[in-house]
Amino acid sequence: MPRVRLLDSVDRQRADRVDAELVDGRDPIEIAKLRYSPIVTDSDAEKRIAAEAAAELVEDGMTIGLGTGSTVAHLLPALAARGLNDIRCVATSVATEEQARGLGVPVEEFSALERLDIAIDGTDQVTPDGWLIKGGGGAHLREKVVAAAADRFVVIADSSKPVDSLSAPVPLELFAFGLRSTLTRLGDAVALRDVPRSPDAGVIADYSGEIGDSAALAAHLEADPGVAAHGLFPPDLVSDVLIGQGNAVDRLALSR
Numbered sequence: 001m002p003r004v005r006l007l008d009s010v011d012r013q014r015a016d017r018v019d020a021e022l023v024d025g026r027d028p029i030e031i032a033k034l035r036y037s038p039i040v041t042d043s044d045a046e047k048r049i050a051a052e053a054a055a056e057l058v059e060d061g062m063t064i065g066l067g068t069g070s071t072v073a074h075l076l077p078a079l080a081a082r083g084l085n086d087i088r089c090v091a092t093s094v095a096t097e098e099q100a101r102g103l104g105v106p107v108e109e110f111s112a113l114e115r116l117d118i119a120i121d122g123t124d125q126v127t128p129d130g131w132l133i134k135g136g137g138g139a140h141l142r143e144k145v146v147a148a149a150a151d152r153f154v155v156i157a158d159s160s161k162p163v164d165s166l167s168a169p170v171p172l173e174l175f176a177f178g179l180r181s182t183l184t185r186l187g188d189a190v191a192l193r194d195v196p197r198s199p200d201a202g203v204i205a206d207y208s209g210e211i212g213d214s215a216a217l218a219a220h221l222e223a224d225p226g227v228a229a230h231g232l233f234p235p236d237l238v239s240d241v242l243i244g245q246g247n248a249v250d251r252l253a254l255s256r
């Protein structure tokens with residue numbers, strides 16, 4: 001896998017941490033130790049460098065799908081910092097839309113665009129062959145619609161997200177209409193999540209049973225008319241996965 005070195009970003013964060021220690025009035029020797037000890041990274045720094053690498057893929061003239069979550073929260077300032085003045089964006093959640101607008105990144109209704117050049121989003125899990133579980137933030141319906149509309153779907157993640165195989169929960173969005181009958185069909189493995197309805201009036205739930213064959217489970221969920229969306233994203237939807245690993249970004253290139 002190609003590695004994209006982004007040391008500057010992590011070094012900047014580390015310097016910020018050291019400065020915070022100075023404000024706390026710590027012993028100068030301790031501060032010196034912090035300054036010259038090996039770089040300590042955390043998942044937030046990894047999310048940030050993956051997001052910054054993804055922001056570099058955006059060019060003027062592009063239409064862009066913006067995902068949802070704490071990793072995407074790093075993408076938006078990185079995108080704003082590019083200073084592009086001819087991009088058109090759609091957002092997968094109200095939170096993303098509000099953050100983007102606050103940073104001067106233009107967001108419009110998705111009904112205004114036929115297709116997207118690129119979509120960038122986080123993930124909860126990613127396997128070596130590119131299966132994802134998304135929807136930790138309950139935005140998986142819009143996230144999948146946006147990913148499917150994009151020529152290139154780029155996933156950004158920290159090093160806690162790669163897994164050998166997917167494990168529950170798998171987020172679901174269920175139609176409110178006939179909800180009780182849908183839940184009866186889906187069985188005990190599905191429980192409602194205690195969160196507000198989605199922007200599309202769907203009811204957020206989670207499947208906590210065995211996953212086994214991801215494609216078979218995806219097909220099973222899609223076959224139920226009460227399921228509006230599930231959080232299993234197949235590899236053929238995914239173009240690249242950028243994973244912050246310590247102070248570098250690993251890129252997993254997939255077939256799309």
Ligand code: 5RP
Nearest residue numbers: 069070071122135136137139
């Ligand atoms: C929201 C999502 C997020 O992309 C996923 O939960 C990852 O979130 P984070 O970047 O906060 O780890 O699918 O529905």
